[in-house]
Amino acid sequence: MPEPLRERVEQLGRDLEMLVNLWRGRRPPPFRTRVASGAGRGGVAAGPGPSPGDEPGAGPRAGALATRALEIVALTRETDDAVTLTLADPDGGELRFVPGQFFTVLVDVGGETLRRAYSLSSSALERERASVTIKRVSGGRASNHLNDHAAVGQRLLVLGPSGAFTVAPSPAARRVLVLIAGGSGITPIAAIVRTVLAVETSSKIALIYGNRGAADIIFRAQLDALAREHEGRLELRHVLSDPPAGWAGGVGLLDRETCLHELARLETRPGFDPETLDDAEYFVCGPEPMMEAVRDALREFGVPRARVHEERFSQPHLRGQGARARARAPRPQGVQVRRAGLPVAGFEVAPEQTLLEAGLTAGLPLSYSCAMGGCGACKVRLVEGEVEMEEPNCLTDEERARGEVLACVCRPLAGLVIDIGPRRAPGLGGAARGGR
Amino acid sequence: MLGTRWDADRLVNLLPGRVRVQVDEFFEALALLAELRDPRLLYALGPAGVRGMLLKRGKQGAPTRIRASHKAHFNWEYPADQPEMAELYARAKQGQWRAEDLPWSTDVDPLNPEVPLIPSSFLGPDVLREHGVRLSAAEELKFRHSVTAWMLSQFLHGEQGALFAAAQVTEAVQFFDGKLYGATQVMDEGRHVEVFSRYLDEKLGRLYQINDNLYVLIDSLMTDSRWDMKFLGMQIMIEGLALGAFGTLYRQTREPLLKQLLRMVIQDEARHVHYGVVALRDHIRDELSARERAEREDWAYEVALLMRNRFMAYEIHEEWFPAMPRARWRRLVGAIPGMNEFRQVMFSRLVPNLREIGLLTPRVLPRYERAGLTRFFGGASANQMTAESMLEGLDRQTIEDAA
Numbered sequence: 001m002p003e004p005l006r007e008r009v010e011q012l013g014r015d016l017e018m019l020v021n022l023w024r025g026r027r028p029p030p031f032r033t034r035v036a037s038g039a040g041r042g043g044v045a046a047g048p049g050p051s052p053g054d055e056p057g058a059g060p061r062a063g064a065l066a067t068r069a070l071e072i073v074a075l076t077r078e079t080d081d082a083v084t085l086t087l088a089d090p091d092g093g094e095l096r097f098v099p100g101q102f103f104t105v106l107v108d109v110g111g112e113t114l115r116r117a118y119s120l121s122s123s124a125l126e127r128e129r130a131s132v133t134i135k136r137v138s139g140g141r142a143s144n145h146l147n148d149h150a151a152v153g154q155r156l157l158v159l160g161p162s163g164a165f166t167v168a169p170s171p172a173a174r175r176v177l178v179l180i181a182g183g184s185g186i187t188p189i190a191a192i193v194r195t196v197l198a199v200e201t202s203s204k205i206a207l208i209y210g211n212r213g214a215a216d217i218i219f220r221a222q223l224d225a226l227a228r229e230h231e232g233r234l235e236l237r238h239v240l241s242d243p244p245a246g247w248a249g250g251v252g253l254l255d256r257e258t259c260l261h262e263l264a265r266l267e268t269r270p271g272f273d274p275e276t277l278d279d280a281e282y283f284v285c286g287p288e289p290m291m292e293a294v295r296d297a298l299r300e301f302g303v304p305r306a307r308v309h310e311e312r313f314s315q316p317h318l319r320g321q322g323a324r325a326r327a328r329a330p331r332p333q334g335v336q337v338r339r340a341g342l343p344v345a346g347f348e349v350a351p352e353q354t355l356l357e358a359g360l361t362a363g364l365p366l367s368y369s370c371a372m373g374g375c376g377a378c379k380v381r382l383v384e385g386e387v388e389m390e391e392p393n394c395l396t397d398e399e400r401a402r403g404e405v406l407a408c409v410c411r412p413l414a415g416l417v418i419d420i421g422p423r424r425a426p427g428l429g430g431a432a433r434g435g436r
Numbered sequence: 437m438l439g440t441r442w443d444a445d446r447l448v449n450l451l452p453g454r455v456r457v458q459v460d461e462f463f464e465a466l467a468l469l470a471e472l473r474d475p476r477l478l479y480a481l482g483p484a485g486v487r488g489m490l491l492k493r494g495k496q497g498a499p500t501r502i503r504a505s506h507k508a509h510f511n512w513e514y515p516a517d518q519p520e521m522a523e524l525y526a527r528a529k530q531g532q533w534r535a536e537d538l539p540w541s542t543d544v545d546p547l548n549p550e551v552p553l554i555p556s557s558f559l560g561p562d563v564l565r566e567h568g569v570r571l572s573a574a575e576e577l578k579f580r581h582s583v584t585a586w587m588l589s590q591f592l593h594g595e596q597g598a599l600f601a602a603a604q605v606t607e608a609v610q611f612f613d614g615k616l617y618g619a620t621q622v623m624d625e626g627r628h629v630e631v632f633s634r635y636l637d638e639k640l641g642r643l644y645q646i647n648d649n650l651y652v653l654i655d656s657l658m659t660d661s662r663w664d665m666k667f668l669g670m671q672i673m674i675e676g677l678a679l680g681a682f683g684t685l686y687r688q689t690r691e692p693l694l695k696q697l698l699r700m701v702i703q704d705e706a707r708h709v710h711y712g713v714v715a716l717r718d719h720i721r722d723e724l725s726a727r728e729r730a731e732r733e734d735w736a737y738e739v740a741l742l743m744r745n746r747f748m749a750y751e752i753h754e755e756w757f758p759a760m761p762r763a764r765w766r767r768l769v770g771a772i773p774g775m776n777e778f779r780q781v782m783f784s785r786l787v788p789n790l791r792e793i794g795l796l797t798p799r800v801l802p803r804y805e806r807a808g809l810t811r812f813f814g815g816a817s818a819n820q821m822t823a824e825s826m827l828e829g830l831d832r833q834t835i836e837d838a839a
């Protein structure tokens with residue numbers, strides 16, 4: 001259909017729908033609940049962080065980072081090796097995030113502070129509390145520590161929310177989301193499902209969720225209840241590689257073949273015909289091998305790369321490279337700072353500090369959000385000098401080629417000149433949005 | 437007209453509830469169209485009326501596309517052609533401000549009775565009770581939260597209209613100094629969208645849908661191809677409405693961030709109305725035929741009444757009292773003290789401006805008299821007032837009320 005005609009037909013359709021609905025007594029809702037539309041707007045540390053010690057509960061090891069102390073107000077054991085911690089601000093402040101974002105949690109284990117990303121899994125509409133769900137990784141320090149020792153009443157220091165694996169819920173949106181999760185990868189996906197179903201009354205969601213056995217499925221009862229409550233809008237499909245007898249759902253490891261099979265099946269479900277799926281956005285989160293397999297499957301299924309959004313869990317965290325950098329640069333290093341080419345300040349980085357920590361301590365208005373190399377908010381350009389950066393991190397090849405580094409995970413090996421770019425408006429930019 | 441309304445009310449009351457709302461709504465739309473006796477007015481507002489009130493285009497949950505048909509007026513000579521506008525341009529550049537500089541860190545608790553968004557007297561507890569509305573103290577606070585969020589949501593929707601209208605008017609106006617000035621107004625309106633949206637987002641957590649009558653006004657202005665009608669509608673009528681509403685809320689709110697925000701916005705809006713007066717005054721006096729002028733006189737009068745009579749906050753009615761007959765709700769809204777103040781402030785700004793641009797001719801004066809608007813005739817128009825004097829007036833009134 002030519003574009004103007006199509007527009008008219010669509011408008012006519014909406015007009016008729018409105019008239020029919022009104023006549024049946026179904027009136028448009030008087031208002032919509034609003035979710036803060038970006039981390040920057042949600043009052044997240046972007047730009048100048050408070051000086052050290054300002055924040056209630058910020059321990060000495062949090063350094064200059066503007067962490068926030070949250071209290072564990074409920075603890076739910078989801079499966080044998082996953083636990084959900086419900087967090088609230090002890091001062092009653094709101095917790096705002098865009099579904100799909102994560103908190104960086106500072107976990108003290110054996111005298112060391114580990115920074116780990118945990119996706120928020122609860123609905124973004126609920127502002128008094130927010131939940132993270134942590135699954136044990138074999139030999140993992142933070143994940144096992146939290147599973148074994150977290151308790152109601154304890155406080156956790158967090159940073160963020162950060163991350164660009166997000167769906168900004170909008171009441172006006174009418175879209176189709178296909179969400180594919182494996183294991184603990186359900187966490188950001190669950191927040192998206194919960195929030196979008198509540199806010200976008202015209203959107204539809206298909207969720208394909210892979211696990212080993214039935215006992216490994218996180219949020220099973222809650223997801224099943226949502227699927228019943230929103231029948232026709234949430235198409236939920238569990239896929240198990242080790243199914244119990246009489247299992248009615250999908251079977252197999254979420255590899256390329258199983259994934260293609262599930263996508264083909266989805267096309268036969270009411271409301272998800274191929275034409276509808278043509279406009280769908282895909283969100284994928286799970287273990288690395290699954291992510292690769294799904295990426296292949298989606299390519300084969302004909303989904304353009306731009307419509308596929310991925311979140312990797314096996315991303316950067318401190319893996320001892322800090323120690324290596326320390327060994328190589330035992331003395332403090334000087335840093336000259338430029339803003340859009342003009343010199344503005346200078347400071348020193350002590351051997352145990354990151355560029356970000358030292359810059360904030362010196363009072364520079366540096367942007368950051370996750371402080372673990374996962375969001376890109378702290379990007380600066382290295383004009384001169386050499387740094388050691390923890391890998392892997394979220395920098396793209398183009399960014400590397402432009403000489404950009406992540407201040408939160410890099411340590412100078414020599415004197416540096418960096419450019420922190422033009423001033424960013426703290427209100428609108430949304431530190432976390434600048435990410436991948 | 438009164439007769440029709442009353443008969444319709446009686447008829448409507450005989451119907452079962454669900455259908456009743458629908459039929460009442462339908463009669464209301466009919467009454468609006470019937471009020472526009474003049475065929476030219478019907479032509480100007482009718483189609484927008486159908487799109488807004490019957491089809492509820494603003495509430496369909498999808499972006500609305502409205503075709504504009506004005507002409508962009510280019511001038512390759514860049515003349516300095518209107519000193520008053522040049523001065524406004526200079527002042528507008530001086531008056532720019534950053535949304536970030538407002539005290540956003542203010543902790544706003546909509547349900548805190550100590551720092552109310554609007555005081556209890558805005559709604560008038562007695563008025564509520566007289567109309568059969570009984571609310572507990574906690575419910576009343578929630579109700580006030582709803583009313584404030586509703587007002588601010590309508591401001592926000594209006595600002596979106598103002599943003600696009602300012603851009604269109606900047607294209608269409610023939611004065612080059614007006615175009616330069618217009619660019620600053622576009623910037624201002626963008627900032628207004630930013631601050632209202634952020635306030636709703638961060639502090640009140642909800643956004644009401646656009647009121648059907650506001651939609652009708654915006655739609656009809658967007659589609660009208662005559663630049664002076666856009667001007668009249670946007671710069672004089674809607675800006676006048678906005679100033680009335682902002683002024684009322686500015687005076688009434690006890691929430692410091694909102695007060696500060698409104699103060700900044702009012703300063704911009706005062707310039708906008710001033711510009712409208714300057715641009716239209718000479719045009720209406722020198723360029724229009726008697727017939728064209730008469731059409732604008734009628735239009736302005738009808739729109740003024742529309743704005744007075746029809747912002748009935750039905751969105752709140754549906755949220756809070758869906759079972760209450762709409763006729764009773766209308767009477768309730770008509771009696772709310774804050775809404776009355778809003779009408780006062782609005783007309784005290786609007787009527788002098790209409791006088792100044794030459795639309796209060798002896799031909800239409802009797803109608804204004806009949807509508808009880810005579811006492812505003814002598815007031816100061818926007819070009820005789822500064823934003824400071826306007827704000828001072830509001831502040832003074834607040835102090836007098838407190839005394």
Ligand SMILES: Cc1cc2nc3c(=O)[nH]c(=O)nc-3n(C[C@H](O)[C@H](O)[C@H](O)COP(=O)(O)OP(=O)(O)OC[C@H]3O[C@@H](n4cnc5c(N)ncnc54)[C@H](O)[C@@H]3O)c2cc1C
Nearest residue numbers: 116117118119133134135139140141142143187313314315
């Ligand atoms: C953006 C983002 C969001 C995340 N959201 C969640 C979440 O919601 N829930 C959750 O449980 N986890 C989540 N993670 C993973 C989490 O941040 C930690 O990586 C994980 O808990 C392991 O930390 P650890 O300290 O226990 O393991 P470590 O002690 O750091 O590592 C122990 C061993 O496990 C390996 N390993 C580390 N991480 C993983 C992994 N994710 N998968 C497989 N092997 C790994 C290491 O290479 C090492 O060999 C997220 C990660 C990112 C980057």
Ligand code: FES
Nearest residue numbers: 369371373376408
């Ligand atoms: S702050 Fe997120 S990558 Fe550095």
Ligand SMILES: [Fe+2]
Nearest residue numbers: 595598625628
């Ligand atoms: Fe405005």
Ligand SMILES: [Fe+2]
Nearest residue numbers: 598675705708
């Ligand atoms: Fe304006």
